[in-house]
Structures are given as C-alpha cells and as structure tokens.
Amino acid sequence: MSRRLGIVGATGAVGKELLGILEEREFPCEEVRLYASAASLGKTAVFRGQELKMQELGPNCFAGLDTAFFSAGGELSREYVPQAVEQGAVAIDNSSAFRLDPEVPLVVPEWNAETLAAQPRIVANPNCSTIIMVMAIAALHRELGIRRVNAVTYQAASGAGQRALEELRAASRAALAGEAFEAKVLSHDIAFNLLARIDRFGADGYTGEEDKMLNETRKILASPEMQVEATCVRVPVERCHSMSLSLDLSSPCSVPRARELLSSAPGLLLQDSPEDDLYPQPADRAGTDAVAVGRIRESRCYPGGLVLWAVGDQLRKGAALNAVQIAEELL
C-alpha cells in the first residue's frame, strides 16, 4: 500500500521534522510533494537521497495525493484542508482549525486510535502540550480516573515555530553581549526571560493554549467532566515542552503503583530515580520519541493523588511523530 504524500508547511519546524520521521520510519510512499509559501519556493529538502523542490499551493495542487499533512497554521488549513479532501486526499491537520469539530477525530494513536476506524477524511493532530500531557496521564486515567489536573508548562521557543527558535538564539547572543534586542516573532524578548502568555487571551483570562489543554484533553480521552487548569509559559529552551502535573484521582494511587502503570504505558519513558538524580530534562529529550515522566510523588493537595514532571519533544511526539503515527494507523 504505497502512498503519495503531501506536506503543507514543509519549511517550518514541524514540516522539516515530518519529512525526517517519514524517512526514519520507512513510511511506504512513492511520492512526496512539499508545499511552502512563495518566499520559500527556491528552497529544497532531501528525502531518501532525492532533492525535492518546494511547490506552491494552488488550484488542484493535491490531485493524486493519498495523504496531505498540514502544518502551516489555522487560516491556511481552513482554506486548503477542504480542497485536499475534495481532491481525494485524507488530511492530517496539525493546526487548531478542526480539532474541536465533532465530525473530526482528534487523535493520540496510543490512546484513541479507535476513532480512526470509520476512515475519516480529516484527522486533527492535537496541540503539542496536550499530546505530551495526554501521553503522561492517560494510563493513570484509564486505571484510576483523573478528576482534576493542575498543569503548569515550560514550553520551548520552537513551539512557536522555526523563526521563534532563531529569535531565541539571536536574543540570547545579544543579551550575553550586552546589546539591545527587539523581539519580532515573539511578543517580548525571550532571552533569559519567561513569557506567561501563549496564544490569545480569552475573556476569562485564560489563553488559547490553556483552553486547548482543557478542551482537547477532554475530547481525546472522551472525558468531558475532567477539569484541566493550565498555566502555559514560554521559556528560553530551544526544544521540548516540560510540565508539572498535579492529579486528583478517583481511586487513590501509591507512588510504586504509579511507576508500575507508567512504566508499561506505550510511548512513555520512566525517568524517576531520585537516588541517581535522574528526572526528565528537555536537553535529554530533544530529538527523541518517548515522552519522559519522573518526579512522581504523592500530591500534598489531593489526598490519594499524584504529582508528575513530564518532558517531551513537542516537534516530534507533540506534532510530527504523532501525525505520522496517525497516517500509519490509517494505512
């Protein structure tokens, strides 16, 4: 079952990662088309030793494709995902455009691949922080029932795209040299600083990112009653999102039992040895597939509850890898 694939947003942080993961995982494909904005048309990318040129989006550009990955923002997805579907492709969309559409499955394949059984034409890839949190908590939820999560994130600059990552580096260089720097991609200078706003503010003071962690988690885990209170913060880290998760459980759980449940959960790496000073770090996770969990301890706020520290590469499991896993499930 060899496939013809398209990647929209191929020069972006997630798009580049997608191409690399398709090659690494030997995804069965006979053609890959890369789409980018007009500004990137001269650029190329290498896939299985072949140089591929960027193409522009336009009328009938998806004709002949089996699967189109979208990772170029919500506006572009709203316009082109329906066209890709009309031209015969299945769209796997990394933007937020369709995630809460009741007709569209929102998928973390380890935990709700069954929503793909009906062979949908559009599949939504969840928000990166949401995927990492779901990977860290789903095994506990299935076994014990999670009622409430206090989630506090430490999100890498590359979560805001390739240009934000470059801005982190440029801003850090300027700060170390004692030079002034004006932020252009992020809202403020991120060098040695923290920005406690990701996405737009809503009327209730929560940001779009914080709402995603609530609404998308409820949909993925089919648990509309679960409360997720998130505080999402951009940190001067290049890659990998980290988070503290405090869990209120329906059935109490000891630390050894939690370690047992998490060590056998798919896609999860237990890094929890205080005696060896071992706990998840973004520097260790960058470029790897598994979400790491550690610092497991009894909650001091929720009797019988737990506190965890989770770190995952948001460009891989938080975006590109998850999208490729969805495509693999659909094969």
Place this chain on the structure above:
Amino acid sequence: MSRRLGIVGATGAVGKELLGILEEREFPCEEVRLYASAASLGKTAVFRGQELKMQELGPNCFAGLDTAFFSAGGELSREYVPQAVEQGAVAIDNSSAFRLDPEVPLVVPEWNAETLAAQPRIVANPNCSTIIMVMAIAALHRELGIRRVNAVTYQAASGAGQRALEELRAASRAALAGEAFEAKVLSHDIAFNLLARIDRFGADGYTGEEDKMLNETRKILASPEMQVEATCVRVPVERCHSMSLSLDLSSPCSVPRARELLSSAPGLLLQDSPEDDLYPQPADRAGTDAVAVGRIRESRCYPGGLVLWAVGDQLRKGAALNAVQIAEELL
C-alpha cells in the same frame, strides 16, 4: 540609633545586594564590616563612597556589632550565628539553619512583623521562593483563607548563587557556539535546559526547596493546616523567581475582588491587563523591590479559587531586601 553592622558572605550574590540596599535605603549605620572566605580576602566593596576590605571570620570577630547579616550557607550559620549572638549582636540569618526553630521568628515584615516584638537575638529570613509566594498570597489568605496551594516555580540561576549565574552565562555562550560544556556549580548543564530539582531529594520524592515552601509558609502565616504542594524548577533565567499559584480558598473570590485585595497589599505590584498584554516578567522585575502579580483568573480545579502568576527579584525581596526590612523593624 546608629548601628554597627556586619555582613557574612559579603562577596556572594545576596551579600552584594545587601550592601547596596543598606546604602539605597539610608540605613542608619556608623560601621559596616564585611566578612568573606579566605579566598576573597583581597577583595573590596564600596559603601557610601568608602572602600571596605573583606575580613575573615574568627574569634571575637563580631565584637561591637549591633546586627550581623548571615548569607553564607547553613553550615557557616550554624557555627557563627551563636557566636555573633554571644558577642552581643542580633543575627539576621538568610540560611535555612534556624528557620524552623520554634524559638526563632521567621519573618516577612509586611505580614508577621509582630513576631519581632520580643526583640529576638536571632531572626530567620525565609527561603526566597517562599517569600515571593507569601507576598503574593498573604492578602488573600488573611481575607479569604487559603486551604491549598499548588505552587510551580521557575527559579533563576542566581538563586543558586553568583557562581551559578556565571555558569548560566558560560554554558549559554558554549551552547550558542556549539561547544561542549561541563557543569560544575549546578548539577547539570542549565543552558536552554530545565533542572526539576532544587536542593536534596527527601524520602517522599519532594526536594528540600519544595519542603521549605510548605513548612516555612505555614510558620510565617501561622497556618499549620495550609497545604502547599510545590514543584521547584531551575530555569535559564539570570534573576527573579516566577511561579504559578493555584489557590483553594475557604471563601470564594471573584477576579475583580482579588485584584482589589492585591492592589492594596504592601510590597505588591498588580500587573494584570490582558488587553495590553501585561503580565509579570522576570526581565522587568530584576533589580526592583515589589513582587508583581498577574494572570489572575478563576481556578478550574478549585471552585471559587484563583490562579495567579507571581514574579519577584529573589536577591532583593526574596533575600537581601527582606533582611534589611527585618533590621529596620528591629530599630
């Protein structure tokens, strides 16, 4: 009432700040003696235009002092604080050595200055993250009663001392140049990374820093029932500790009421205008006295509760400023 003062640990990050704050606030003193380790004996510091030489600790070195500030670690405090007291000085100790001693007041002057009324010979200055949290929540606690706090911190490198700050800079330079770097002060390379352990691990998986935020807050606020579940994380920020605080309240509180209570709290700066993209940032707080609070919203986990984002300069209000304020109260 002019005083003779001593500063133990005068070349450290907090010691330097202490000297600057004494000068800024025109603290009435006729003599300042600076104590440092043997390695720093050649060094000097300037106070009110006068060059002061570092002295070594030794027999009878505190004789004649009214007040001795200690900021050179727990071991040294345990040895020399009793000597300073014996030689007639009041010791204001920034280490953790005496903080939980029932005979020693643990003071954030805005909130429990009354514990100084008995003119104690030793006063403990709380942990830096604890002071910043107490400043952010005490007004709400007094008015509404806080039952539980989920505290998740983002702590600056300088919280681990001057050498850790220098290591952050050196490590960041190396990372940007693509060069290897070996951490010597912090336990792992902090450049563009996060270290989710501060202080030692306890048997229950919580760290010393996380225990301090629980035990010291209970003592300062005289609220032994309050639960504080902390996750403390070192971040690649030079200066200022930041934290997300989720509060379970005995009496429900709206966001406007919280803003009203916090805007009139001493030493607090309300920075909470989503419409202007205004929220506290460590880069803005560095070198300033007030703890800033923003991102105030209704808790999604605790009915009637609140979520806050607080940032404060941990070398000033989190350490040196608080110690000087204690000395001012004692005058």
